[in-house]
Amino acid sequence: MEVIDKRWQIRSIRRRWLDENPDDPDGISKKLDELNLDTATENDISDIMGNVFWTVVICEECGSFVQKGMAFNTNDGYQTICVKCLREALARLEAIM
Numbered sequence: 001m002e003v004i005d006k007r008w009q010i011r012s013i014r015r016r017w018l019d020e021n022p023d024d025p026d027g028i029s030k031k032l033d034e035l036n037l038d039t040a041t042e043n044d045i046s047d048i049m050g051n052v053f054w055t056v057v058i059c060e061e062c063g064s065f066v067q068k069g070m071a072f073n074t075n076d077g078y079q080t081i082c083v084k085c086l087r088e089a090l091a092r093l094e095a096i097m
């Protein structure tokens, strides 16, 4: 598991794009190569990707947009869970232990 935030989303975007789009339609990966992903803004990324969903952090349990989340490895990549859902999960577990 790993903590992720918007910068993590930006730094990992080229790999995530190619994982989902191995044919690299529209030469997106080449456009991303021209950016410094340590300093690129969300707008820089959304201008290339055509939407904002590549940089936001969304909890896959409750659907909330959050600043940070914990990413858990899955067979399909990773699943991000927010602090609120993690606390609820822990409380449920502790209640039965």
Ligand SMILES: [Zn+2]
Residues within 6 Å of the ligand: 059, 060, 061, 062, 063, 064, 081, 082, 083, 084, 085, 086
């Ligand atoms: Zn959540």
